[in-house]
Amino acid sequence: MEIRPILSALMRSKVSMILIGLQVALTLAIVCNALFIIHERLQRMDRPSGMNEADTFIISSTGFGQGFDVKSSQQADLALLRSLPGVADATSAITVPMSQSGWSTGVSLKPNQTTDTASTALYLVDAHGLSAYGVQLVEGRDFKPEEVQFKTFNERVVPTSVIVTRALAQRLFPDGDALGKQVYYDNEGPASTIIGIVERLQTPWLDSDFIDNSTLAPVLFPYGNATRYVVRAEPGRRDEVIKVVEQKLQEANPSRILSKVRTLEQVRAEGYANDRAMAIILGAVIFALLAITALGIVGMASFWVAQRTRQIGTRRALGATRFDILRYFQLENFIITSIGLVVGGVLAYALSLWLMSAFQAPRLPWHYVPVGFLCLWTLGQLAVLGPALRASRVPPAVATRSV
Amino acid sequence: MFAYYLQLGLRSLKRNPILTALMIVGIAMGIAASMTTLTVMHLMGSDPIPWKSDKLHYVQLDNWGADAPYTEDGRPPDQVTYRDATALMTAAKADKQTAMFKVVKPVQPENREVKPFQAQGRATFADFFAMFEPPFRYGHGWNRDQDAGHARVIVLGSEMNEKLFGGQDSTGRSVRLDGADYTIVGVLADWKLRTRYYDLTVGAFAEPDEYFVPFTTMIDLKQRASGNNSCWRAPGTGWDAYLDSDCVWIQMWVQLDSPARLAEYHAFLDNYVNEQKKLGRFPRPLNNRLLDVNQWMVDQRVVSRDVQVQTGLGFAFLVVCLVNTIGLLLAKFSRKAGEIGLRRALGASRREVFKQFLIESGVIGISGGVLGLVLTGVGLLAVRALYAEYKTVATLDLTMVATTLVLAVVSAILAGLYPTWRACRVQPATQLKL
Numbered sequence: 001m002e003i004r005p006i007l008s009a010l011m012r013s014k015v016s017m018i019l020i021g022l023q024v025a026l027t028l029a030i031v032c033n034a035l036f037i038i039h040e041r042l043q044r045m046d047r048p049s050g051m052n053e054a055d056t057f058i059i060s061s062t063g064f065g066q067g068f069d070v071k072s073s074q075q076a077d078l079a080l081l082r083s084l085p086g087v088a089d090a091t092s093a094i095t096v097p098m099s100q101s102g103w104s105t106g107v108s109l110k111p112n113q114t115t116d117t118a119s120t121a122l123y124l125v126d127a128h129g130l131s132a133y134g135v136q137l138v139e140g141r142d143f144k145p146e147e148v149q150f151k152t153f154n155e156r157v158v159p160t161s162v163i164v165t166r167a168l169a170q171r172l173f174p175d176g177d178a179l180g181k182q183v184y185y186d187n188e189g190p191a192s193t194i195i196g197i198v199e200r201l202q203t204p205w206l207d208s209d210f211i212d213n214s215t216l217a218p219v220l221f222p223y224g225n226a227t228r229y230v231v232r233a234e235p236g237r238r239d240e241v242i243k244v245v246e247q248k249l250q251e252a253n254p255s256r257i258l259s260k261v262r263t264l265e266q267v268r269a270e271g272y273a274n275d276r277a278m279a280i281i282l283g284a285v286i287f288a289l290l291a292i293t294a295l296g297i298v299g300m301a302s303f304w305v306a307q308r309t310r311q312i313g314t315r316r317a318l319g320a321t322r323f324d325i326l327r328y329f330q331l332e333n334f335i336i337t338s339i340g341l342v343v344g345g346v347l348a349y350a351l352s353l354w355l356m357s358a359f360q361a362p363r364l365p366w367h368y369v370p371v372g373f374l375c376l377w378t379l380g381q382l383a384v385l386g387p388a389l390r391a392s393r394v395p396p397a398v399a400t401r402s403v
Numbered sequence: 404m405f406a407y408y409l410q411l412g413l414r415s416l417k418r419n420p421i422l423t424a425l426m427i428v429g430i431a432m433g434i435a436a437s438m439t440t441l442t443v444m445h446l447m448g449s450d451p452i453p454w455k456s457d458k459l460h461y462v463q464l465d466n467w468g469a470d471a472p473y474t475e476d477g478r479p480p481d482q483v484t485y486r487d488a489t490a491l492m493t494a495a496k497a498d499k500q501t502a503m504f505k506v507v508k509p510v511q512p513e514n515r516e517v518k519p520f521q522a523q524g525r526a527t528f529a530d531f532f533a534m535f536e537p538p539f540r541y542g543h544g545w546n547r548d549q550d551a552g553h554a555r556v557i558v559l560g561s562e563m564n565e566k567l568f569g570g571q572d573s574t575g576r577s578v579r580l581d582g583a584d585y586t587i588v589g590v591l592a593d594w595k596l597r598t599r600y601y602d603l604t605v606g607a608f609a610e611p612d613e614y615f616v617p618f619t620t621m622i623d624l625k626q627r628a629s630g631n632n633s634c635w636r637a638p639g640t641g642w643d644a645y646l647d648s649d650c651v652w653i654q655m656w657v658q659l660d661s662p663a664r665l666a667e668y669h670a671f672l673d674n675y676v677n678e679q680k681k682l683g684r685f686p687r688p689l690n691n692r693l694l695d696v697n698q699w700m701v702d703q704r705v706v707s708r709d710v711q712v713q714t715g716l717g718f719a720f721l722v723v724c725l726v727n728t729i730g731l732l733l734a735k736f737s738r739k740a741g742e743i744g745l746r747r748a749l750g751a752s753r754r755e756v757f758k759q760f761l762i763e764s765g766v767i768g769i770s771g772g773v774l775g776l777v778l779t780g781v782g783l784l785a786v787r788a789l790y791a792e793y794k795t796v797a798t799l800d801l802t803m804v805a806t807t808l809v810l811a812v813v814s815a816i817l818a819g820l821y822p823t824w825r826a827c828r829v830q831p832a833t834q835l836k837l
Contacts, residue, residue: 015821019730026723030716037712062521064509065582114470153627154641186637224627225509225581257509257519277789278709285716288432289723295425296727303734359708 006332013304017336020300024340027293028376029347032368033355034282040362041275047211049097050165050200052134053264055088055233057242058096060259061249062226070222071150073253078126080252081229084244086237091125091132092220093230095204096264098271102204107172107215108184111191118171119210120164121203122157122185124219125230130163130198132230138166140179140196143218150220158186159217163196167212185215192217206271238263293376294383301329301387305394312391313398322392329388330381337380344376345369404755405762412763415739422735423767426728430771430815431778433724438775438807439782440710440717445803446796447607448706451600452535455658456696458498459534460665462491462655464676465690468635472687479690480633481604481703482651485622487679492528496671497657498664499534502618503527504628504653505605511579512567522563522580523629524614525602526621532558532589534658535601540564542574542589545617553623557585558615564590583624585616597795600696602654603703605630608792628652649684657693669693725818728767732822736760740829747831760823761816768815772808779807 010017063073074092081090095102103124106116123129127145130137143161151157162185169178182191201214233241242261249258269276305312312325352364416423450456464487465479473480483491488502503525510522525531532544545556557578564573577584598607625642630652638648659665672691679685694702743756779799786797 015825016730016733019726019733023723023726023730026719026726030719030723034716062509064511064519154638154645156637156640188637255519257521259521274707274709274790277786278713280789281713281786282716285436285720288436289720292429292432292724292727295429296730299422299425299731300734303731303738306738355712359712 003331003335006328006335010332010335016300016304017339020297020336021340021343023293023296024337024376024380025344025347027289028341028344028369028372029351030289031286031375032348032372033351033364034286035372036352036364036368037361038279038282038286041279044206045272045275045279047202048200049202049264049268050133050135050198050214051097051264052232053268055235055238056132056134056230057233057238057261057263058093058228058230058267059245059249059261060226060228061253062224062257062259063253063255064225064257065255068225068256070152070225070227071220073256074220074222074227076252077227077229077249078128080248081231081245082128084241084248086234086241086244088232088234089128089131090229090231091128092222092227093123093125093129093132094221094223094228095121095123096133096230096267097202097204098206098264098267099204100206100271104203104205104208104210105185107168108187109172111184111189112187113184117183118168118213119208120168120213120215121205121208121210123201123214123216124157124221125216126220127218129216129218130196132232133201134232135201136199137163137196138199140194142196143216148218148220152222153224156186157217157219157221158190159192159219160190161195161218162192163198163216164194165201165212165214166197166199168214169194169197171213290379294379297333297380297383298386301333301384302390304332305329305387305391308391309394309398312394313396313400316394316396317399325392325394326388329384329391333380333384333388334377337377341373341376345373348372404758408759408762409766411759412766415763416766419735422731426731426767427771427774429724429727429731430768430811430818431774433721434772434775434807434811434814435778435782437714437717437721438779438803438810439786440714441806442779442783442799442803443786443793443796444706444710444714446597446798446800447710447793448700449597450697451596451598451700452696458658458660459696460657460659460668460693461695461699462657462672463692463694464672464685465687466649466651466679466685467687468649469686471635473633473635477690478702479692480651482631482633483653483655484649484651485646485653487675488653488655490675491655491657494671494675497668498660499530499658500656501528501531501534502653502655503531503602504618504621505602505612505630506616506621506626507629508580508626510563510567511582513579514567517566522613523610524616525612526616526618526626526628528618530658531615534656537594538592540590540592541572542587544615545588550617550619553619554617555583555585555620556588556617558589558591559587560591560611560613560615561593562611563613580614580616581624595795598700598705600700600705601656602630603699603705604654606792607700607703607705608795622646630654659693665693721814725814728815728818729821732764732767732819733825736822736826739826743826743829744831744833747829753827756827756829757823760826761819764815764819764823765812768812768819769808771815772811775811776804776807779803 078090081087103122104119105122107118107120108116126148127143130142147161172178172183173181178194181194185192203211203214348369355361356363463479464483466484467473467480492502506526507521507523509519511519529545529547529550544558549556564570573587573590577586599609632650632652634650638645638650659668673689676685676689783797787794
């Protein structure tokens with residue numbers, strides 16, 4: 001093989017070699033960590049909320065002035081919404097998943113327990129809640145209309161029956177027998193009975209460490225004079241239903257203020273906007289880095305080829321084939337890249353350690369580095385191919401010419 | 404000589420247009436990536452009120468339950484209770500003080516053409532205006548007597564004044580919020596805040612407040628806050644029980660004009676909490692904090708981790724671009740060994756050769772910087788498109804433009820130094836032989 005002559009040639013242009021190696025090393029370290037962050041974000045964004053997101057939207061109504069009765073207005077609105085063509089179901093609700101605002105509370109197994117057994121988000125809905133959210137009941141039963149309480153600010157909300165997510169049920173009763181059990185949402189009681197379990201319903205907070213622990217309770221709870229409605233349309237009819245709903249609600253009470261409709265898809269997009277932005281920005285950095293590194297290799301290799309035109313001619317004249325010349329440059333690049341990659345591998349783990357300590361980021365999984373090796377080897381070989389082909393076309397006669 | 408070297412440099416750059424373009428684009432991209440992220444980070448974390456940020460202090464008291472701290476790391480709650488806020492306002496031991504909370508109320512315009520709308524405002528005290536210094540276009544804030552008298556007065560933001568009164572002087576007129584009339588005492592001019600630093604509990608980049616009303620009046624009307632509310636035990640039933648509870652929902656700021664006043668106030672707070680302990684409140688150890696504006700912004704992570712990581716990566720990318728440029732310049736200059744040898748043989752000193760090539764790298768740097776500045780502008784537009792709430796911080800100011808250009812030239816000269824130094828070490832004799 002020709003490794004020895006390549007190495008001795010490289011030793012004569014150490015600086016250039018170090019520069020390319022360094023560039024490859026930094027690129028590998030950054031690309032591995034950036035790719036890992038992107039992967040994490042995509043995984044985060046991929047989490048299901050448990051709701052029917054495609055057909056559902058939310059709208060808030062605020063009444064004002066004397067003579068506005070929030071309770072009767074809420075009942076009338078719900079009856080109206082459910083009667084509209086294309087509406088599958090509707091409920092009043094304080095919040096939805098991914099909206100980043102809502103209620104949370106502790107749940108205990110006994111009254112006056114000093115530390116709560118679990119934290120949970122609280123979804124206050126009426127008897128149509130499960131159906132309007134489109135969540136799937138896996139055990140037990142749905143709320144009955146007579147269980148629904150009406151509460152306002154400054155009144156204690158202690159539901160007698162609740163439906164919890166499977167994750168919360170598992171957390172409270174690891175033996176899997178949560179259904180029918182009593183738990184405490186208020187330290188001083190009374191107890192609430194778990195009457196049903198749903199497969200999944202995320203809390204409203206995407207960063208919470210109890211994202212799968214949610215509780216649904218049958219309580220109508222307007223926020224002052226404001227009520228939020230969650231409306232699920234029949235499949236594919238969401239956009240037409242939105243127009244009708246806006247118009248009919250306004251007609252029913254012309255003096256109230258209706259918020260802009262937000263579809264669950266919009267709520268999701270806004271909730272994850274920062275993750276999406278981070279993924280896009282890091283993607284752009286990775287692309288630019290790889291482009292710069294590849295162009296750097298092309299530039300440097302072109303320069304080397306030009307510098308060594310006479311030596312190439314001499315080798316050709318002494319019997320080296322075109323393929324030998326091509327192989328020489330490819331091999332040279334492979335050696336430089338490999339040295340850079342070894343350094344870069346160490347740098348990648350070091351960068352990951354730093355991200356872990358400074359930003360509480362998770363550890364870079366080991367396989368990112370070998371995959372990065374393969375990518376950068378390929379990139380280097382492709383980048384050097386052009387200049388190497390040009391080198392292989394140098395005619396042997398060049399050797400005989402002076403300058 | 405400078406003009407001549409510049410001409411030589413330009414001619415040499417023209418000779419290898421692709422290589423030159425590669426170097427310029429490389430520097431420009433590195434500059435753009437680092438400056439876009441740095442601008443966002445710099446503006447996010449920049450001091451919103453530099454002339455008095457060390458005098459304004461955010462009050463935190465640890466009234467949380469004995470069983471578990473408010474946060475895992477033991478920091479006290481980020482808001483205070485109504486009880487403590489009113490006690491501190493009544494004591495009035497600071498040079499200026501205000502408690503506040505966010506409200507959202509329906510606005511019923513007199514003008515029938517304008518439909519009723521929901522508007523976000525702030526319930527606060529008279530000192531707010533002297534402490535945070537919003538600019539007034541018409542009128543002024545209300546006074547302490549009006550706080551005490553629970554007056555129905557209001558200060559409008561410029562946008563709401565525009566919407567309701569077409570931007571005219573509306574002081575003395577009245578505006579109806581949720582069925583109650585308020586007399587307008589002042590109208591703000593455009594208050595450009597990058598971060599709504601006086602209330603970070605609902606996000607630093609939230610929409611600006613559209614009006615300000617007396618805290619005491621809002622309490623009379625039993626107005627609930629629209630911000631966060633946290634309780635470690637159930638507040639009991641009714642408005643009075645809520646006011647008396649240990650739920651935290653109010654932000655409290657004090658202005659302390661000297662370090663001595665700060666120490667005094669700290670002692671006062673400790674004393675206050677110890678007195679409350681005797682009444683059976685504050686079961687946790689003494690944990691009061693009085694962070695100033697900048698410390699509070701750091702504590703609340705106004706500059707997010709994502710932005711810090713992006714800035715770090717931006718600069719790492721710049722380093723890669725510079726390494727790339729060094730390599731390419733090295734390649735380029737070493738091809739000129741013959742030319743340099745000739746100049747040296749004809750009597751040019753190393754110094755002259757050094758100057759000539761440094762000017763050539765300087766040209767690349769400045770071109771890269773200018774292109775980088777343009778790309779930074781594009782980058783900031785992209786940031787705005789990606790992060791809707793960052794529109795106040797994704798803008799270029801003069802300092803950042805200057806920093807960009809300096810960074811570009813310094814980077815290019817740093818990148819050019821080693822290749823240039825190598826170029827002038829060329830021995831004339833070795834180059835002139837055939």
